[in-house]
Amino acid sequence: MTGENEVSDPGDADGTDDRDGDDIDDTRSTTRETLAQRRGLDEPVYQPAEDSGLLAEAGREHARGVVVEVGTGSGWVASEVTGAAAVERVVGTDVNPHACRRARQRGVEAVRADLLDPLRNDTVDTLLFNPPYLPTTPETEWDDWQERALSGGDTGRAVIEPFLRDAPRVLAADGRALLLVSSLTGFADVVEHAVDCGFHAETVVEESYPYETLSVLLLEL
Amino acid sequence: MKESLLDIVCCPVDKSELELEDAERDEGEVVDGRLVCTECGEAYPVEDGIPNLLPPDMREEA
Numbered sequence: 001m002t003g004e005n006e007v008s009d010p011g012d013a014d015g016t017d018d019r020d021g022d023d024i025d026d027t028r029s030t031t032r033e034t035l036a037q038r039r040g041l042d043e044p045v046y047q048p049a050e051d052s053g054l055l056a057e058a059g060r061e062h063a064r065g066v067v068v069e070v071g072t073g074s075g076w077v078a079s080e081v082t083g084a085a086a087v088e089r090v091v092g093t094d095v096n097p098h099a100c101r102r103a104r105q106r107g108v109e110a111v112r113a114d115l116l117d118p119l120r121n122d123t124v125d126t127l128l129f130n131p132p133y134l135p136t137t138p139e140t141e142w143d144d145w146q147e148r149a150l151s152g153g154d155t156g157r158a159v160i161e162p163f164l165r166d167a168p169r170v171l172a173a174d175g176r177a178l179l180l181v182s183s184l185t186g187f188a189d190v191v192e193h194a195v196d197c198g199f200h201a202e203t204v205v206e207e208s209y210p211y212e213t214l215s216v217l218l219l220e221l
Numbered sequence: 222m223k224e225s226l227l228d229i230v231c232c233p234v235d236k237s238e239l240e241l242e243d244a245e246r247d248e249g250e251v252v253d254g255r256l257v258c259t260e261c262g263e264a265y266p267v268e269d270g271i272p273n274l275l276p277p278d279m280r281e282e283a
Contacts, residue, residue, distance in 0.1 A: 066229065091229060095279075100271045109223060110271050117233035118274035124229070 044098040046073040046149035050207070051214050055130045055180045056080035058205045058216035062178055063087050065125025068170075070115060070163065071095075073149065075103025077128060082108075087126075096145045115163055119170040127167055127177040131159045133185040156185035157193065164197045168221055176220045178204070183213040194219050222251050222272050232258035232265075233276045239265070 056077045059067070064086035069078040072092030082090045092103045093113040100110040111118065116127075132149055135156035152158050160179070167177050177199070181190045194201045199219040206215045227239055237260035244254035244267075256265040256272055266273050273280060 068229070091226065095275070097271075097273075101269070104269075104271055109226065111222070111226070111230060112271055112273040112275055114233065114275055114279060117276065118230045120229060120231040121236065 044145040045096065045102050046099070046146070048074060048076040050209060051130050051180050051182070052077050054205050054207055054214055054216055055128060055178060058178045058218070059126075059128050060084045062176065062204060062218055063126040063128065065089075065172070066123065067091070067126040067128060068093060068119065068124045069108075069128040070113075071099075071129060071131060071149070072103045072108060072110070073099050073130075075099075075106040075108035075110070077130065078103065078108040079106050081128065096148060098145060099149075115159070116166040116170050121169055122172050124170045125172050125175050127171065127175070127179075129160075129163055129177065130180040131163065133157075133160065133180075133182050135184060152185060155189070156182070157190060160185065160190060161193055164194050164199070164219075167219070168198055171221060174220075176218060179217045179219060181215045181217055183215075184211075187213070187215060191217065222267060222270055223249070224251055226272070227256075230256075230272070230274060232261060232263060233274050234258070234263060235260050237261065241267075 059077060059081035063081050063084055065088050067081060067087055067090045069092045072078045072094050075092050078090050078092040081087060090108065091111060092108040093111045094100050095114050097112060100112045103110040133152040133156045134150050135154060136151040137154060152160065181187055191201050198221055202218045203215050204218045206213065224241060227241065230239060231237060232239060237258050239256040240259055241251065242255050242257050244251045250270055251267055252270045254267045256267060263277060
């Protein structure tokens with residue numbers, strides 16, 4: 001996520017206003033206000049930011065075959081990777097129905113899903129994931145789609161860990177995952193968990209920002 | 222969704238194959254219908270071209 005949006009495509013170039021639902025109450029915490037300023041609280045779909053740009057960069061270089069972007073949000077990363085030479089097909093999944101519609105409008109084949117649950121064994125050549133990774137406490141959590149897109153529980157790894165545990169099941173032989181990791185989430189802890197799940201981990205993109213360092217891990221079995 | 226998506230997706234509950242039923246197509250895409258698990262029989266809706274493959278206990282959200 002990080003500060004100002006530097007990605008060339010702001011994600012809402014079509015100018016449509018789809019603030020359709022997802023009640024937002026007034027009990028705003030400091031964390032929430034900060035995030036709201038950065039992200040735009042009215043938008044129920046995570047918009048491309050620096051992290052998206054880095055994952056797209058890694059994806060264009062390292063994605064191949066059948067690609068599934070988990071938590072595709074607006075579908076920006078998925079559409080960026082679609083043209084890459086080694087890529088056959090790109091599917092974007094999200095738990096958020098607004099995100100699925102956005103991604104589909106962008107031309108991405110969208111599936112509403114919880115992480116890797118509805119993916120068949122040994123079918124995916126490349127997984128891409130920019131996970132919700134901000135460490136949050138129950139007091140600073142709020143119940144809407146933006147929170148689901150950002151919050152990684154008290155460690156920041158509440159979504160990353162189940163993803164890593166299930167990824168070997170869905171990956172084809174020689175499959176790989178590209179996972180965005182923030183220093184806020186504990187880079188070493190994520191790598192350790194990936195190794196525990198049977199992956200070899202290599203950093204393929206890294207960029208430092210005032211509040212965090214963002215890396216993309218290439219994970220191979 | 223494209224019908225070939227069935228090569229990639231399965232029932233989120235028991236990971237069995239899905240079968241497309243009552244499909245409405247538009248320009249080669251399935252825009253409406255349902256995906257039914259060949260094992261447990263659970264039906265997952267396809268609406269506006271997007272299959273909802275959340276497990277039944279999560280489906281009510283938004």
